[in-house]
Amino acid sequence: xxxxxxxxxxLKNLRKVYRDSIVALSGIDLSVKEGDFFxxxxxxGAGKTTAIGIITSLVNKTSGTVSVFGHNIxxxxxxxxxxxxxxxxxxxxxxxxxxxxxxxxxxxxYGVPREEAKRRAEKYLKAVHLWxxxxxxxxxxxGGMKRRLMIARALVHEPRLLxxxxxxxxxxxxxxxxxxxxxxxxxxxxxxxxxxxxxxxEAESLCRNIAIIDEGxxxxxxxxxxxxxxxxxxxxxxxxxxxxKEAPILEGYTVRLRNNQEIEVEVAKEQGLNGLFEEIxxxxxxxxxxxxxxxxxxxxxxxxxxxxxxxxxxxxxxxVKNIINSDKEELN
Numbered sequence: 001x002x003x004x005x006x007x008x009x010x011l012k013n014l015r016k017v018y019r020d021s022i023v024a025l026s027g028i029d030l031s032v033k034e035g036d037f038f039x040x041x042x043x044x045g046a047g048k049t050t051a052i053g054i055i056t057s058l059v060n061k062t063s064g065t066v067s068v069f070g071h072n073i074x075x076x077x078x079x080x081x082x083x084x085x086x087x088x089x090x091x092x093x094x095x096x097x098x099x100x101x102x103x104x105x106x107x108x109x110y111g112v113p114r115e116e117a118k119r120r121a122e123k124y125l126k127a128v129h130l131w132x133x134x135x136x137x138x139x140x141x142x143g144g145m146k147r148r149l150m151i152a153r154a155l156v157h158e159p160r161l162l163x164x165x166x167x168x169x170x171x172x173x174x175x176x177x178x179x180x181x182x183x184x185x186x187x188x189x190x191x192x193x194x195x196x197x198x199x200x201x202e203a204e205s206l207c208r209n210i211a212i213i214d215e216g217x218x219x220x221x222x223x224x225x226x227x228x229x230x231x232x233x234x235x236x237x238x239x240x241x242x243x244x245k246e247a248p249i250l251e252g253y254t255v256r257l258r259n260n261q262e263i264e265v266e267v268a269k270e271q272g273l274n275g276l277f278e279e280i281x282x283x284x285x286x287x288x289x290x291x292x293x294x295x296x297x298x299x300x301x302x303x304x305x306x307x308x309x310x311x312x313x314x315x316x317x318x319x320v321k322n323i324i325n326s327d328k329e330e331l332n
Contacts, residue, residue: 006034006069008161008192009055014064016050016216024050026216027064032209034069034160037187038194039207039224043301047216048196049089052165056086069160082110085154089166091146095139099130099149102138103156110157117156124152127182144175151182161192168202180206200300204228212304219304231300234292236265236276241286250279 009032016025025047032038042048053059055066057077066073071080093102100121107117125131128148133141138149147167154162164183168176183206187193197203203210203224210227212220220227240261247257253276254266267276280287 007067008032008034008036008069009194010065010067011051011055012065014051014054014066015062016047016054016059017062023216025054025061025213028213028216028218030211030218030221032192032194034192035187035190036192036209037183037207038192039203039210040194040196040213041200041203041210042196042213045215046213048213049165051213052086052163052194052196056084056163057081082157083160085157085159085162087147087150087154087162087164087167089169091143091150093138093146093149093153096137098135098137099141100125100134102149103153106153107156112157120156120158121152124155127155128152129178144171147171147175148179148182151179155186159191161194162186164193164195166196166198168197168199176202200228212301214301214304227300230304231269233266233268236267237291238263238265238280238287239289241288244285248283248285250276250283253279 009030011028011030014025014028014030015023017023028047028051040048040051050059054061055068055073057073057080066080068080068083071083073080097105100118103121103124104114104117107120108114112120121134122131125134128151130141130145130149130152133145138146141149147170151164151167167183168179171179180202183193183195187206193206195203195207207224210220210222210224211218212227237258240263243260244257244263245260247255247263249255250265252271256264258264265276267273
């Protein structure tokens with residue numbers, strides 16, 4: 001028997017130009033398979049939130065098509081929206097409503113009968129560990145609890161596609177990791193998830209495929225393993241047991257002095273750490289602690305953007321050469 005993998009989301013030539021002529025999206029083509037855990041990344045202002053706004057019908061597109069599980073958002077907006085659950089960046093709960101009522105009312109907006117809505121409210125409040133706070137008003141929850149409540153609200157109508165827009169922004173590491181476990185469990189149950197985040201380790205831990213947007217352009221769309229493999233260097237901060245006056249020379253490594261007792265060392269992926277420790281030992285340096293400093297997501301953005309700009313420049317130069325050669329042939 002042959003199984004057909006459906007497309008949970010399809011974007012074709014998606015464009016958005018605002019009234020002040022700012023191009024937020026310039027012809028995005030993208031598809032997400034059913035059941036995927038998909039990362040949508042990019043620096044601030046890249047166009048991620050605009051794309052999500054268009055998918056969820058909160059922002060009007062300039063041109064292009066969007067389909068959610070085969071439902072065109074222009075021709076079948078209700079069917080498309082019924083497939084989507086969204087957790088936005090900003091907390092947008094009714095802060096004076098009881099937590100369980102927030103979920104029950106949300107389910108009602110999607111036509112879920114009230115008794116079924118009550119059952120689902122219990123199910124998803126328990127899933128995010130808020131059942132004991134069901135009768136509290138949302139205002140009394142901590143920031144992390146409000147984030148979890150928003151996830152439960154997005155799930156209560158049991159959508160096929162869950163969009164998480166910076167769901168762990170501003171929460172501590174313990175809450176973040178508990179939310180990761182919840183997301184994995186939801187995805188393992190068959191739900192398609194699209195995640196935007198500024199934490200590359202979050203995307204690496206959760207997602208199988210990734211797309212990166214910069215200045216409204218899609219600059220990368222591949223598997224997570226393939227994209228992360230493009231990272232070349234990592235920077236480590238070494239704390240020394242004794243103060244020094246200048247950065248030591250470690251053969252094969254770039255070293256910078258942070259202060260009189262800390263140095264930064266740039267290590268290429270193929271070098272590893274054994275050679276670094278050997279060099280440190282030769283200099284009779286003693287290390288009390290070591291930590292990674294690299295903003296790996298920033299490095300990835302920079303590398304990909306530089307590569308795309310280089311490719312565009314090379315392509316333009318080739319076009320110019322072809323035109324010049326063509327003009328020479330005509331003259332001859």
